[in-house]
Amino acid sequence: MKMISIKKSDWAGAMEKVQKSYRLAGPVKEKKGHTFRELKDGETPDLEYSETRMSVKEVVLPQSEVMFSYSLDENKEGHHILEEVPFDETPRAAVGIRPYDAKAVEILKKNFMTEDYKDPYFERRYENLTLVGMAENNPSPVNFSTSCGTGPFDESCLDIILADAGDSYIGKALTEKGEKFAAAAGFAEGDSGVEAKLAELKEQAEGKIKSKVSFDKIEKMTILDLYEAPFWEEAAFACINCGTCTYACPTCWCFDIQDEVKGKDGVRMRNWDTCMSEVYSVHTTGHDPRHEAWQRTRNRFMHKLKYYLDKYEDGIMCVGCGRCVSQCPVNIDIRKVCQQMNDYEPSK
Numbered sequence: 001m002k003m004i005s006i007k008k009s010d011w012a013g014a015m016e017k018v019q020k021s022y023r024l025a026g027p028v029k030e031k032k033g034h035t036f037r038e039l040k041d042g043e044t045p046d047l048e049y050s051e052t053r054m055s056v057k058e059v060v061l062p063q064s065e066v067m068f069s070y071s072l073d074e075n076k077e078g079h080h081i082l083e084e085v086p087f088d089e090t091p092r093a094a095v096g097i098r099p100y101d102a103k104a105v106e107i108l109k110k111n112f113m114t115e116d117y118k119d120p121y122f123e124r125r126y127e128n129l130t131l132v133g134m135a136e137n138n139p140s141p142v143n144f145s146t147s148c149g150t151g152p153f154d155e156s157c158l159d160i161i162l163a164d165a166g167d168s169y170i171g172k173a174l175t176e177k178g179e180k181f182a183a184a185a186g187f188a189e190g191d192s193g194v195e196a197k198l199a200e201l202k203e204q205a206e207g208k209i210k211s212k213v214s215f216d217k218i219e220k221m222t223i224l225d226l227y228e229a230p231f232w233e234e235a236a237f238a239c240i241n242c243g244t245c246t247y248a249c250p251t252c253w254c255f256d257i258q259d260e261v262k263g264k265d266g267v268r269m270r271n272w273d274t275c276m277s278e279v280y281s282v283h284t285t286g287h288d289p290r291h292e293a294w295q296r297t298r299n300r301f302m303h304k305l306k307y308y309l310d311k312y313e314d315g316i317m318c319v320g321c322g323r324c325v326s327q328c329p330v331n332i333d334i335r336k337v338c339q340q341m342n343d344y345e346p347s348k
């Protein structure tokens with residue numbers, strides 16, 4: 001493990017240097033706050049942000065991705081054959097991601113890179129990606145990441161961790177991928193005080209997180225008990241099923257595959273989907289097991305806080321980033337729903 005230090009005044013230069021060998025994604029200032037996206041050549045990841053509207057999910061699981069192209073035109077060579085779309089093998093780095101968003105990528109891997117099945121689209125994006133984290137000195141009031149097995153300084157899923165130490169960013173290269181990136185960026189070696197400073201900043205940041213959730217009792221309840229609990233209609237009453245919470249969530253992994261055809265040429269695309277949408281669960285027969293809006297809301301919370309918990313026995317499908325809380329137009333709050341589920345006593 002290598003300590004790192006870089007003056008803030010040298011940051012833009014380091015990113016320019018690293019762009020010679022990496023494609024970058026990072027936080028970018030927009031009209032209203034920051035978002036996280038792939039950067040154009042010459043754009044610098046802006047580490048002076050408080051939160052990003054979207055997460056790093058887009059980098060490993062794009063909102064829309066062309067999987068194949070084809071032509072139905074018999075005059076064209078290779079007509080009626082699916083052609084795989086070429087993949088740009090240039091190494092990529094997601095720079096400035098929050099450490100708990102890196103944990104969200106690990107959660108996505110549970111779906112896309114299992115022992116038995118590896119999604120080739122996800123896998124190739126993940127394998128050539130370096131995750132450069134930016135620890136969060138001042139977590140927002142809706143952040144409850146420390147209750148979700150991660151936190152604002154969690155190093156466990158990153159290749160590099162950086163933290164704001166005034167005039168400089170300090171940190172550590174945690175993996176081989178991280179060391180390679182640090183060398184390409186020309187980060188200076190940090191002195192012996194870096195580790196202690198990081199520990200101090202971590203303690204302060206975690207101490208600022210007042211928002212907590214508990215799921216210890218959810219674990220012990222049966223799925224049916226929670227599924228049939230009487231509070232769902234009320235909990236979901238205000239939900240307009242807009243899907244914002246699922247799109248903004250770094251751990252929501254649902255997708256749909258569709259063909260888009262123009263004339264005789266077409267592409268097969270994978271797009272994010274949302275379980276909050278009315279058509280999401282409609283069967284080909286027309287039957288919809290979740291025809292009521294509140295049933296769709298129940299499904300989202302049951303998946304995140306119960307089905308996932310039971311299936312993987314590795315906590316909940318949530319890293320506590322708070323995006324769904326701050327972006328929901330009607331203030332539906334996963335922390336409150338989690339509390340309600342955890343406090344529920346089936347016999348009453």
Ligand code: SF4
Pocket residue numbers: 238239240241242243244245246276327328329330331332
């Ligand atoms: S963001 Fe809020 S209103 Fe929209 S689907 Fe999610 S819970 Fe419902």
Ligand code: SF4
Pocket residue numbers: 245248249250251252304317318319320321322323324325334
């Ligand atoms: S459920 Fe909400 S708080 Fe949890 S990871 Fe998703 S967006 Fe963040």
